[in-house]
Amino acid sequence: MNDTPLNDDLRDLYQDLILDHGKHPRNFRVLDGANREALGHNPLCGDRLVLSLKVDADNVVRDAAFQGSGCAISTASASMMTEMLKGRSVAEVEKLFDYFHALCTGATPSAEGVAADDVERLNALAGVRHYPVRVKCATLAWHTLRNALVPSDEKKASTE
Amino acid sequence: MAAMNSVAERRADFPVLTQTVHGKPLVYLDTGASAQKPRAVLEAMQSFYEREYANIHRGVHELSARATERYETVRGDVRRFLNAAHADEIVFTHGATEAINLVAQGWGRTFLKAGDEVLVTQLEHHANIVPWQLLQQQTGITLRVVPITPDGDVLIADVAAALSPRTKLVAVAHVSNALGTVLPVAAIAEMAHEAGALILIDGCQAASHMSVDVQALGADFYVFAGHKLYGPTGIGVLYGRRDILNAMPPYQGGGDMIESVRFSGTTFREPPYRFEAGTPPIVEVIGLGAALAYVNAIGLDNIARHEDLLLRYATEKLSAIEGLRIIGTAPRKAGIVSFVMANIHPHDIGTILDRHGIAIRAGHHCAQPVMEALGLPATARASFGLYNTTADIDALAAAVIRARELFA
Numbered sequence A: 001m002n003d004t005p006l007n008d009d010l011r012d013l014y015q016d017l018i019l020d021h022g023k024h025p026r027n028f029r030v031l032d033g034a035n036r037e038a039l040g041h042n043p044l045c046g047d048r049l050v051l052s053l054k055v056d057a058d059n060v061v062r063d064a065a066f067q068g069s070g071c072a073i074s075t076a077s078a079s080m081m082t083e084m085l086k087g088r089s090v091a092e093v094e095k096l097f098d099y100f101h102a103l104c105t106g107a108t109p110s111a112e113g114v115a116a117d118d119v120e121r122l123n124a125l126a127g128v129r130h131y132p133v134r135v136k137c138a139t140l141a142w143h144t145l146r147n148a149l150v151p152s153d154e155k156k157a158s159t160e
Numbered sequence B: 001m002a003a004m005n006s007v008a009e010r011r012a013d014f015p016v017l018t019q020t021v022h023g024k025p026l027v028y029l030d031t032g033a034s035a036q037k038p039r040a041v042l043e044a045m046q047s048f049y050e051r052e053y054a055n056i057h058r059g060v061h062e063l064s065a066r067a068t069e070r071y072e073t074v075r076g077d078v079r080r081f082l083n084a085a086h087a088d089e090i091v092f093t094h095g096a097t098e099a100i101n102l103v104a105q106g107w108g109r110t111f112l113k114a115g116d117e118v119l120v121t122q123l124e125h126h127a128n129i130v131p132w133q134l135l136q137q138q139t140g141i142t143l144r145v146v147p148i149t150p151d152g153d154v155l156i157a158d159v160a161a162a163l164s165p166r167t168k169l170v171a172v173a174h175v176s177n178a179l180g181t182v183l184p185v186a187a188i189a190e191m192a193h194e195a196g197a198l199i200l201i202d203g204c205q206a207a208s209h210m211s212v213d214v215q216a217l218g219a220d221f222y223v224f225a226g227h228k229l230y231g232p233t234g235i236g237v238l239y240g241r242r243d244i245l246n247a248m249p250p251y252q253g254g255g256d257m258i259e260s261v262r263f264s265g266t267t268f269r270e271p272p273y274r275f276e277a278g279t280p281p282i283v284e285v286i287g288l289g290a291a292l293a294y295v296n297a298i299g300l301d302n303i304a305r306h307e308d309l310l311l312r313y314a315t316e317k318l319s320a321i322e323g324l325r326i327i328g329t330a331p332r333k334a335g336i337v338s339f340v341m342a343n344i345h346p347h348d349i350g351t352i353l354d355r356h357g358i359a360i361r362a363g364h365h366c367a368q369p370v371m372e373a374l375g376l377p378a379t380a381r382a383s384f385g386l387y388n389t390t391a392d393i394d395a396l397a398a399a400v401i402r403a404r405e406l407f408a
Ligand SMILES: Cc1ncc(COP(=O)(O)O)c(C=O)c1O
Pocket: B032, B033, B095, B096, B097, B098, B125, B127, B128, B173, B175, B176, B177, B202, B204, B205, B225, B227, B236, B366
């Protein structure tokens, strides 16, 4: 089979950065002293992650970590997200969420209020918009993050 | 004759198979989820709509009489297909799931009480678990589970150990949809009967892969779905032994299932009509009849032999791939290979194969307890049909190797 173009196409989704984070997720651990957490679950494919955060009195995320099992896309997305969170206010996180959500679902994302290097990092997952059934894998961590930050009785994110 | 047909000729009977997906010829390896339809089925349904369609059992007019006759003819075809003793033991439902729920609600809710036990195995499809859990909530029965071995097999000794005088029903798959394991259902039926229990066999994954004889198996109930047998969606079959069906009250109420309706009291028709309330899936029954004719013309024994060849070929080919592990290595299997790969999640395998035009299923296959028992979140599953070839499996293996390269 001669399918170099095919691999190029798949490379759009599975970039080196994604594969690396998928294989060696950062902040993949229990977070001692966490004060916010949420469980994310994608019942369709069985992806499951627990996100733990340390949020200070000023509503700034001081640390973030996750555990669980999932595909390369959901693991990489969670890993890259936890790397971005430290030092961000809840308001900033909300902007990142909106940008990323629009990016993945094919809407034209507004980069307003999002730093250029954040845009670049989030854009690494933009390939997922061409794989509609995989969008939920990419957004699972971010939905879970939202649930962890927005205090509610239901600490469980679901992409269904 | 069709029995002599080559696989290439059979493939030509399936219009859907000629297309390309993502620029690659479609390789359809998801028959376990649903089979593709031969032209004969599509044409039978179209032609029925065009020439004979009317509601059944209710018209004095010509079309209704013809439609009723066609519908009842298929009941006879299904009887022969399962080698049931009587056509009235064949109930048409809207799916296999409904057929199992019919037994749980019609039979279970009537005859079972708190303390009685229903026995299932750990490899059941959710459709053969959840109806019993609902019954458990309603009646207080106990649901007991026969464990599977690390090979994904069900051992007769484990079934024997789980049976007790309290067991009233054993509900087991004939073939596991997640792993392909063929269960020793005839032996299980014998043991169930000795313990004074009935047996329901979920034949969804079996009916398209092997010939089924409900009398030889000792089945009290046997269910299957039309859509996995090259027929349409929306049609399922419940076989129930005559004396058992006769004792069961209706499952749903409505037209067609009644003898007479009065506000002072309604009486119900005899089986199977008692269980077919309302307008049934008439055209889907016609489609199922065409599917049975198609499969019979090739011969289930020929199909079984062909798929067994594919299974052995796929097992050998895939096993040779570094980092790939086949999940489900029971001695008797049919038509299904589940696998996982080191460092690649099944979901990623599914996406990569899809880009190669290869349709497989990735996930828990509606059998979460199987995944839990084997300690896996999911598997990738290739399942075979009468139209698959060794070339399909070569394509599968090549794409799996490319996936491994991509993730290396
Ligand atoms: C073993 C088994 N049982 C039951 C079912 C349920 O069939 P349906 O969803 O068509 O009602 C399936 C289909 O996936 C199956 O494979």
